[in-house]
Amino acid sequence: MAKNTGLNNLQESTDFLEVGIWRGDSSGGRLVTYQVPQQPSQTILDVVTWIQREQDPGLSYRFACRVGMCGSCAMMVNRIPRWTCRTHVQKVVQDNHLTIEPLRNLPVIKDLACDMSEFFAKWKQAEGQFKPRKAREDPIEQLLPDTPKRAAANAAIECINCAICYAACDVVSWNPAYLGPAALNRAWSLLNDERDSGQQSRLRAVASDAGCHNCHSHQNCAAYCPNELNPTASIAGLKRMASMAVIRGKL
Amino acid sequence: MLDTRLYLLQRISALIMAPLVLLHLGVMIVAIQGGLDSAEILSRTQGSLFWGGAYGLFVIAVSIHAAIGIRVVMFEWLSIQGIRLNLVSWLIFTVLLMMGARAVYAVVAL
Numbered sequence: 272m273a274k275n276t277g278l279n280n281l282q283e284s285t286d287f288l289e290v291g292i293w294r295g296d297s298s299g300g301r302l303v304t305y306q307v308p309q310q311p312s313q314t315i316l317d318v319v320t321w322i323q324r325e326q327d328p329g330l331s332y333r334f335a336c337r338v339g340m341c342g343s344c345a346m347m348v349n350r351i352p353r354w355t356c357r358t359h360v361q362k363v364v365q366d367n368h369l370t371i372e373p374l375r376n377l378p379v380i381k382d383l384a385c386d387m388s389e390f391f392a393k394w395k396q397a398e399g400q401f402k403p404r405k406a407r408e409d410p411i412e413q414l415l416p417d418t419p420k421r422a423a424a425n426a427a428i429e430c431i432n433c434a435i436c437y438a439a440c441d442v443v444s445w446n447p448a449y450l451g452p453a454a455l456n457r458a459w460s461l462l463n464d465e466r467d468s469g470q471q472s473r474l475r476a477v478a479s480d481a482g483c484h485n486c487h488s489h490q491n492c493a494a495y496c497p498n499e500l501n502p503t504a505s506i507a508g509l510k511r512m513a514s515m516a517v518i519r520g521k522l
Numbered sequence: 523m524l525d526t527r528l529y530l531l532q533r534i535s536a537l538i539m540a541p542l543v544l545l546h547l548g549v550m551i552v553a554i555q556g557g558l559d560s561a562e563i564l565s566r567t568q569g570s571l572f573w574g575g576a577y578g579l580f581v582i583a584v585s586i587h588a589a590i591g592i593r594v595v596m597f598e599w600l601s602i603q604g605i606r607l608n609l610v611s612w613l614i615f616t617v618l619l620m621m622g623a624r625a626v627y628a629v630v631a632l
Contacts, residue, residue: 445598446523484529485594513526514533522526 288364290318292330293372296381302370315355315363316344319371319383332383339497342433346383347372352438354497374438390434390453397454398476401461402469412466424463427456427505429498436492436502448481452492452502455483459505462512471521478513478522486510523597523607528590535587542580567629574630581622589615 286309291302305322316334323330334344339357346355348363349370360369377385405412414421436452437443443451458477461467477483483506492502516522553563567573593611596602602610 442598448523478526480523480525482525484524484526510529514530517526517530 287367288318288360289368290322291368291370292319292322292383294330294382295379297379300379300382302372309360313360315346315348315353315358315360315369315371318360318369319346319355330383331381333385340431342431345374345433345435345438347375347438352435352495354433354435357497374434376438376440376443377434385434387434390437390451391432393450393454394432394457396476397450397458397482398469398473399454399457399461400469401464402467404466404468414465420463420465423508424460427460427463427500427502430456430460430500431498433497435495435497439491439495441489441491442485442487446481446485449485450477450481450483452486452506455486455509456492456500456502456505459508462509474509474513474516474522477509478516483509483513523603524590524594528593531586532590535583535590538579538583539587542576542583545576546580564629569632570630574626577626577629578623581619581626585615585618585622588618 288307288309290305290307292305294300294303305326307318307321310317316337319330319332320334323332332344332346334356335341337344337356339354342354344355345352347353347370348355348358349365350372351363352374353363355371363369371383373379373383374385377387377390380386416422416425430453432453434453436456440449440452442449455477458473462470462473462477486503486506488503488507490501490503493500493504496502513522589611592614593607596610597607
């Protein structure tokens with residue numbers, strides 16, 4: 272690991288964190304160590320921002336809302352994918368040390384910023400777009416919140432597309448064509464949406480060679496989802512739905 | 523790599539295998555209680571439609587189940603893809619089926 276202290280003789284101080292940040296681009300990179308002063312209620316995003324503002328303006332990373340809504344600041348923290356704006360340093364620091372790397376399973380643009388193109392392309396490939404059954408002039412459809420279909424859709428709907436599940440998924444790392452937990456979870460929420468008209472082609476898309484049947488139910492996605500969604504359960508629902516469609520001759 | 527039909531085939535073959543394994547183990551445990559040699563076992567299985575059907579069905583289910591399972595492992599861990607993946611999967615299915623059929627024949631044939 273290369274050292275970039277910025278501040279001298281502070282390595283022994285417990286008031287400072289030793290932070291290894293992955294620096295590089297698509298051709299490769301390495302961990303560079305920084306000394307960062309500890310603050311109360313400090314988040315991982317605070318640490319990265321402090322390094323960029325105080326020690327290395329060339330550090331690239333991505334964030335927007337800083338309150339856990341936009342899903343843009345996810346990174347690997349001590350080898351675990353996390354939303355950095357809502358992850359407190361005190362909860363994840365190990366022996367005063369942090370390692371912060373770009374998300375797994377996605378190509379790196381520079382430093383901590385990943386190229387999300389393939390992640391969102393798969394979202395489209397799984398037909399994650401809402402396709403309304405009714406036109407603007409039609410009366411508004413009544414949706415009862417306690418029907419089983421609506422409950423299943425609601426359980427999957429709070430995804431912020433942070434790609435943490437995608438980074439946590441071993442199947443994605445083995446099978447780059449696999450649609451991944453986020454896209455399949457989105458498809459499941461739409462397949463249970465009674466207002467949507469694209470069910471048949473969406474089911475065909477998620478039951479394809481790269482689709483839901485490749486999931487091994489490891490449940491890493493559910494374990495690390497910051498919004499506590501369960502994409503594994505959604506994918507299991509897709510498997511059941513596709514299997515029944517094949518048995519009934521509708522797929 | 524794994525579409526709905528292959529997924530279903532693997533689940534259905536598992537559903538067939540599970541009770542047949544229990545039947546096999548149960549009979550083995552019960553049959554040896556009073557002492558039993560291979561000649562006595564063969565005298566009961568040879569010419570038996572029931573045992574020929576049960577073990578024949580088991581061999582077919584195993585060949586399908588294992589070939590699809592190994593197909594996934596070959597794709598994910600060895601990066602074997604496309605036509606090569608299909609060919610190797612069919613080869614594994616065929617070898618398992620032939621070996622199993624030979625064993626069933628040896629136990630059931632008169």
